[in-house]
Amino acid sequence: MKNKKVYGSLNSAATLKVLACLFEHDLDFDFVPIDLEAGEHKKPFLSMNPFGQVPVYEDGDTKQFESRAIIRSMAHQYGKKGEELIYWDSREQAVVANWIDVEDHHFEPPALKLNSELVIKPKKGLTPDEETVAEAEAKLAKVLDVYEARLSKFKYLASDKYTIADMLHLPNIQALMGTQTKKLFDSRPRLSAWCTAILARPAWIKVVEMQQRAQA
């Protein structure tokens, strides 16, 4: 048995973020699928995460349940010399922290809503709500304008190196690339180049392959 375990779902963006981080650090782990449709993330899962959400991450004796907190500490604990996805200097790391919170507070809310309308609903045979989509796309477009401007100064969001701030965007971007919302990314050249670069990370491709195997 490996000493790292992820309890989660391949349909959960937060779970996919943690998996991407594990692959980035070449860490060996067990994945324990939690069936969200069947409500498995509620009791007795609550003993691991009192808020009843996935993922939960175990590393030896340590248990964590907030995905961004898991990723931050993993990057600090297992960062590969010269390839760290964070910074050790507090001023430099502050910029990474800033863009982590931008993803959390600005990017993810409309992105998750669009995934729910344009990816999840159609899979269940439901029709997306046009008004909700239009509203979320308008919100996301404003965020992407900020990203386009930011990416004119730096290769990645926080700096010229790939950090966990970029990585956190992967699951939602991957899902939106198969929807009408792709146009919001394609129409912004720097953003589009950034998407291509981050989606091509070998660690991310391993996550996508996990999803494909599960769906096969």
Next chain:
Amino acid sequence: MKNKKVYGSLNSAATLKVLACLFEHDLDFDFVPIDLEAGEHKKPFLSMNPFGQVPVYEDGDTKQFESRAIIRSMAHQYGKKGEELIYWDSREQAVVANWIDVEDHHFEPPALKLNSELVIKPKKGLTPDEETVAEAEAKLAKVLDVYEARLSKFKYLASDKYTIADMLHLPNIQALMGTQTKKLFDSRPRLSAWCTAILARPAWIKVVEMQQRAQA
């Protein structure tokens, strides 16, 4: 002129969190009030925060605009030997990071809604919406149950020492203590003791005094 500046509002919980952190670290700063009612946080403020929100924090050449990111880096950069509000060990800091994200994702959303209904609306002569209040209180109560259980194991949320994870709760708790929602805190003994302890931090009292002077 001091080399640290906070552009913000004493009516903004995010601004108050950053001020509390500055006082905790005995840092000298200038406070530049931004009039939210007059829309001052939109252009030309946008050149400092592209999302048009307060606070913005300047420390020398560094500009930051996400409050939790500001606080994390301040605690790492200026932590007083033996009294740090964070941990240097990545496993220990992981637990702090976890509870920072709990405040962000679980505590603050209903707490802000209650502040808006029970503090801000009455100040403007408006009546709180009972249904919204009931819903937010039900959500908050569930979160506070988790806190009560957590505080039976540790003196503070992340561990037995006061950390930025506790500090982030101060503005919303302070505001709710003057409302009917106080009962949700009073009815949970460990939570109630924790509130008393954190509200008594000298750094927090300085923030409250700043607010009182501004209102006088």
